[in-house]
Amino acid sequence: xxxxxxxxxxxxxxxxxxxxxxxxxxxxxxxxxxxxxxxxxxxxxxxxxxxxxxxxxxxxxxxxxxxxxxxxxxxxxxxxxxxxxxxxxxxxxxxxxxxxxxxxxxxxxxxxxxxxxxxxxxxxxxxxxxxxxxxxxxxxxxxxxxxxxxxxxxxxxxxxxxxxxxxxxxxxxxxxxxxxxxxxxxxxxxxxxxxxxxxxxxxxxxxxxxxxxxxxxxxxxxxxxxxxxxxxxxxxxxxxxxxxxxxxxxxxxxxxxxxxxxxxxxxxxxxxxxxxxxxxxxxxxxxxxxxxxxxxxxxxxxxxxxxxxxxxxxxxxxxxxxxxxxxxxxxxxxxxxxxxxxxxxxxxxxxxxxxxxxxxxxxxxxxxxxxxxxxxxxxxxxxxxxxxxxxxxxxxxxxxxxxxxxxxxxxxxxxxxxxxxxxxxxxxxxxxxxxxxxxxxxxx
Numbered sequence: 427x428x429x430x431x432x433x434x435x436x437x438x439x440x441x442x443x444x445x446x447x448x449x450x451x452x453x454x455x456x457x458x459x460x461x462x463x464x465x466x467x468x469x470x471x472x473x474x475x476x477x478x479x480x481x482x483x484x485x486x487x488x489x490x491x492x493x494x495x496x497x498x499x500x501x502x503x504x505x506x507x508x509x510x511x512x513x514x515x516x517x518x519x520x521x522x523x524x525x526x527x528x529x530x531x532x533x534x535x536x537x538x539x540x541x542x543x544x545x546x547x548x549x550x551x552x553x554x555x556x557x558x559x560x561x562x563x564x565x566x567x568x569x570x571x572x573x574x575x576x577x578x579x580x581x582x583x584x585x586x587x588x589x590x591x592x593x594x595x596x597x598x599x600x601x602x603x604x605x606x607x608x609x610x611x612x613x614x615x616x617x618x619x620x621x622x623x624x625x626x627x628x629x630x631x632x633x634x635x636x637x638x639x640x641x642x643x644x645x646x647x648x649x650x651x652x653x654x655x656x657x658x659x660x661x662x663x664x665x666x667x668x669x670x671x672x673x674x675x676x677x678x679x680x681x682x683x684x685x686x687x688x689x690x691x692x693x694x695x696x697x698x699x700x701x702x703x704x705x706x707x708x709x710x711x712x713x714x715x716x717x718x719x720x721x722x723x724x725x726x727x728x729x730x731x732x733x734x735x736x737x738x739x740x741x742x743x744x745x746x747x748x749x750x751x752x753x754x755x756x757x758x759x760x761x762x763x764x765x766x767x768x769x770x771x772x773x774x775x776x777x778x779x780x781x782x783x784x785x786x787x788x789x790x791x792x793x794x795x796x797x798x799x800x801x802x803x804x805x806x807x808x809x810x811x812x813x814x815x816x817x818x819x820x821x822x823x824x825x826x827x828x829x830x831x832x833x834x835x836x837x838x839x840x841x842x843x844x845x846x847x848x849x850x851x852x853x854x855x856x857x858x859x860x861x862x863x864x865x866x867x868x869x870x
Contacts, residue, residue: 465487466804467487468488468527468530469519470493470503471531471533472530473492473503473504474494474502474503474656476582478503480553480555481507483797484553485507489507491510491523492512496635497514498634499656516541516544520545526550528578528804529552534640534665535660538559539560539561540642542554546577547571551577551579551800552580552816553579554568554581556583556676557674558820560665562825562829562861563861564862564870565828566847568821569821570817572815578808578810579815580814581819582814583675583796583820584766585768587795587814588768590766590767591679592788592789592790594680594684594761595684596787596789597770599789602758603758603761605757606756607725609725609755610752611674611751611752611765612732612733614750615750616668619652620660620669620706620707621706622661623701624647627650628650629648629650632651643870663703666705668705668834674827675827677750677766679767679823680752681754682823682826686719687823687826688822690714690829690842692713693711693832694840695709695834696711706834708731709730709731711727711729712727712728713725713726734746738755751763751764759773759774800813832855835855840853847860847861
């Protein structure tokens with residue numbers, strides 16, 4: 427390879443692998459400063475809303491480009507990084523920059539897959555918000571693209587890098603609450619409009635919103651200021667994934683990591699009345715798992731719309747402990763935590779007090795947070811194997827959560843063949859629910 431053909435990504439990768447001529451040692455600079463060549467060049471697609479905190483999370487690096495269909499909503503982030511070039515269309519941004527190392531994808535669910543795959547095909551390291559994709563088929567394709575790219579990937583479910591997730595696993599593996607065969611989840615979501623029909627009125631598109639780009643691969647529809655951009659899109663099947671798609675990639679993470687809860691044997695859903703285009707107001711979804719790899723059969727129950735599980739016998743005090751949470755049910759007690767696995771507590775209280783006095787040995791390495799974990803993986807030249815990477819963790823977990831939506835929309839128990847991406851017990855759903863057809867001009 428001629429010297430002039432070396433891209434920034436290939437040079438950075440070589441440096442991470444040991445090519446010491448590229449990175450200026452920090453001690454040369456003095457005062458512990460970081461060499462400019464140590465910093466990554468990062469772009470963001472989606473700079474308002476959640477994108478604002480995602481960009482802030484990697485602000486230790488070079489923010490070189492910001493893309494958003496609504497520069498007014500992204501104004502705070504853009505003002506914080508005045509030297510970053512600005513774009514409305516991520517495709518133009520990618521074409522204009524051969525200096526990128528990594529990209530953040532913080533857009534609505536329906537555009538996650540197309541942007542993420544486009545970035546991976548360019549050899550970029552990618553951080554994509556949860557859920558990884560809107561449909562199961564897209565999640566599978568993103569995982570495949572991540573394996574081929576071999577870059578560091580991370581989904582934005584921050585609890586996976588947190589203390590609580592590790593502590594819960596250490597407690598359970600130490601047998602603190604006995605054998606676990608049931609996990610319960612509950613949430614106050616949706617906190618956005620669901621269970622409704624499409625509005626009949628049509629609103630003018632504001633000058634600062636690029637509506638066609640916001641729609642991306644989704645079917646064309648008129649703009650409405652109250653029901654789509656910037657926040658109310660989550661309940662629409664064309665754009666979002668409802669409450670379970672939004673929150674399960676947080677809440678289910680600890681159990682998924684601990685028990686490998688992919689490929690349930692069956693999924694059954696109950697809900698309030700269904701609407702054609704939007705998720706219902708409330709659901710209860712039951713996932714059944716066969717005994718596997720030394721663990722017993724397991725039942726996982728998801729509840730949204732302010733439904734809560736039955737209070738466990740060992741519980742002391744007010745129930746439930748919060749508007750949203752998770753509970754691991756064992757033969758000797760239970761563990762509860764919030765949806766991010768923060769501040770886990772063992773019940774009964776006497777058992778928690780016992781463990782507090784004599785802590786379980788630390789087994790899993792702690793992190794400095796999911797942004798730092800991703801950045802460290804990039805600089806180390808790994809695919810982020812301990813993180814919420816697309817191929818091994820985030821993709822399969824997203825698929826599992828989205829099976830819940832298939833059960834909700836069919837209103838029947840479903841048996842799923844993960845290899846064929848098909849329901850195998852005679853329940854029929856439109857193929858679009860699994861593998862969407864994109865609008866003309868958009869491909870994956």
